[in-house]
Amino acid sequence: MKKIEAVIKPFKLEDVKDALTEAGISGMTISEVKGYGRQQGHSELYRGAEYVVDFLPKVKVEVVVPDSEVENIIEKIVESARTGKIGDGKIFVTDIEKVVRIRTGETDEEAL
Amino acid sequence: MGATDFSYIIDTFFALFAMTLIIFMVPGFAMLEAGLVRTKNVTAVLTVNTMIYAVASMAFLLIGYTLAFGSWENDSMSKWAAFLFQMAFVGKVINIMSGGVSERVRIIPLTIFTVIMAAVIYPLVVNISWGADLLQGTVLDLNMYDLAGSTVIHSTGGWALLAAILIIGPRKGRYADGKVKVIPASNIPLVVLGAFILWIGWFGFNGGSVGSISSKENADAVALTVMNTNTAGLAGAIIVGILMYIKYRKFDITMILNGALGGLVAITAGPDLYDKYTPILIGAVGGALVVFAVPFFDKLKIDDPVGALSVHLVNGIWGTVAVGIFASNPQEGITLMGQLKGIAVIGLFAFVSSFIVLFVINKIIRFRASDEAQVEGLDVNECGLEAYPEFKRAI
Numbered sequence: 001m002k003k004i005e006a007v008i009k010p011f012k013l014e015d016v017k018d019a020l021t022e023a024g025i026s027g028m029t030i031s032e033v034k035g036y037g038r039q040q041g042h043s044e045l046y047r048g049a050e051y052v053v054d055f056l057p058k059v060k061v062e063v064v065v066p067d068s069e070v071e072n073i074i075e076k077i078v079e080s081a082r083t084g085k086i087g088d089g090k091i092f093v094t095d096i097e098k099v100v101r102i103r104t105g106e107t108d109e110e111a112l
Numbered sequence: 113m114g115a116t117d118f119s120y121i122i123d124t125f126f127a128l129f130a131m132t133l134i135i136f137m138v139p140g141f142a143m144l145e146a147g148l149v150r151t152k153n154v155t156a157v158l159t160v161n162t163m164i165y166a167v168a169s170m171a172f173l174l175i176g177y178t179l180a181f182g183s184w185e186n187d188s189m190s191k192w193a194a195f196l197f198q199m200a201f202v203g204k205v206i207n208i209m210s211g212g213v214s215e216r217v218r219i220i221p222l223t224i225f226t227v228i229m230a231a232v233i234y235p236l237v238v239n240i241s242w243g244a245d246l247l248q249g250t251v252l253d254l255n256m257y258d259l260a261g262s263t264v265i266h267s268t269g270g271w272a273l274l275a276a277i278l279i280i281g282p283r284k285g286r287y288a289d290g291k292v293k294v295i296p297a298s299n300i301p302l303v304v305l306g307a308f309i310l311w312i313g314w315f316g317f318n319g320g321s322v323g324s325i326s327s328k329e330n331a332d333a334v335a336l337t338v339m340n341t342n343t344a345g346l347a348g349a350i351i352v353g354i355l356m357y358i359k360y361r362k363f364d365i366t367m368i369l370n371g372a373l374g375g376l377v378a379i380t381a382g383p384d385l386y387d388k389y390t391p392i393l394i395g396a397v398g399g400a401l402v403v404f405a406v407p408f409f410d411k412l413k414i415d416d417p418v419g420a421l422s423v424h425l426v427n428g429i430w431g432t433v434a435v436g437i438f439a440s441n442p443q444e445g446i447t448l449m450g451q452l453k454g455i456a457v458i459g460l461f462a463f464v465s466s467f468i469v470l471f472v473i474n475k476i477i478r479f480r481a482s483d484e485a486q487v488e489g490l491d492v493n494e495c496g497l498e499a500y501p502e503f504k505r506a507i
Contacts, residue, residue: 044296045360045362045364046294046296046297046364046366047294047364047366047367047406047419048356048359048360048364048367048403048406048407048410049292049294049407049410050294051293051294051296
């Protein structure tokens with residue numbers, strides 16, 4: 001099993017969710033995060049003085065999928081989250097050792 | 113019921129109504145300031161605003177009113193209403209200064225200063241301008257025209273604020289390594305709400321200062337005063353909107369509202385004296401002054417989170433000068449020299465006396481919250497109650 005973490009633009013969340021649901025993903029966890037990559041921050045103006053906003057609002061989507069699904073899911077996320085402009089985000093994939101469904105005690109792929 | 117009774121009753125009602133509008137400015141100041149500071153200092157700002165109304169009004173009841181006017185007697189309206197109307201102003205003077213020292217001032221020393229300001233300093237300013245006039249017959253006798261207090265209230269509060277900022281210093285981290293670090297507002301909707309409550313309160317502030325509405329002439333004077341007050345606010349907002357766009361290609365609502373308030377302060381000295389067009393110019397100049405004063409004070413490292421110096425001190429002076437320029441009338445004793453003299457005498461007295469009192473209090477109980485308290489936020493340190501406990505604290 002792998003965990004796929006995608007940091008995306010907040011307004012793309014609905015598109016990504018729809019794409020993942022269509023691909024058969026039955027659950028996901030999202031969190032509001034802040035960060036920057038190559039796009040850096042941007043400057044704003046307050047009472048006549050400029051200041052830099054370093055961290056831009058992003059949404060992090062986390063899903064855990066069977067190994068066989070990884071490439072497909074990554075593709076879906078890339079398709080649905082891409083705008084072509086800087087700041088579209090990144091996808092990170094990590095190994096997952098164990099999953100337990102709390103209600104039933106099922107483990108691993110049965111618990112996804 | 114005779115005509116005299118009728119006018120007594122109407123004027124009493126008018127004073128009570130105006131007083132109510134002015135007291136409505138307490139939440140106006142509170143919301144404006146709560147929106148302009150960081151979330152970790154909001155409860156502290158609101159507590160200060162509440163304490164000021166209570167403490168200043170009480171001090172004025174017990175000591176200040178008699179010091180200012182010599183007696184409570186009044187033939188033209190209920191003397192209780194006459195008192196309440198005057199009492200409504202005293203908290204405003206200190207409200208003006210308290211906003212500019214927010215995010216680093218401690219509540220206890222500020223409350224002590226409030227007592228002295230409301231019991232002695234402000235009443236003495238009123239005494240020599242509107243009140244019993246203890247300077248009468250001396251070279252310092254004032255013949256300044258200041259209907260609702262551009263100088264008596266707004267610059268007096270502004271001078272006290274300047275003295276306070278010089279003693280207390282800027283917020284921690286505001287001017288680091290010779291650079292100005294921007295500390296953005298936390299809640300713009302509250303800023304808008306507060307500014308418009310102040311704007312509405314101003315109709316009582318200036319309109320009520322005409323003093324009587326019970327004759328046809330007086331009713332006209334009150335209506336003209338309220339109209340001109342509003343016009344100056346409109347002009348201040350419009351000019352700042354335009355200037356900000358020309359200068360920065362951006363609209364900053366906090367500056368536009370400061371511009372409106374600047375225009376309102378500027379018109380306060382003589383809203384009953386002008387025709388219906390002059391307030392456009394006076395308010396526009398007032399707004400423009402705010403646009404230039406805000407970065408100017410920043411350059412001097414005078415940290416004023418809410419722009420109170422630019423709004424109240426700068427425009428209090430401008431508004432008083434404006435009467436001398438646009439409405440000078442030597443037969444009625446209104447001259448440019450008289451206006452300038454009033455600004456100088458009251459400015460000097462308000463600044464020096466406030467500075468001395470603040471300096472002495474500061475030696476006993478430090479005004480400035482410690483660096484750690486400022487980092488953690490005054491809500492936790494001064495009040496033990498956070499305004500937004502469920503929100504993530506801003507960095």
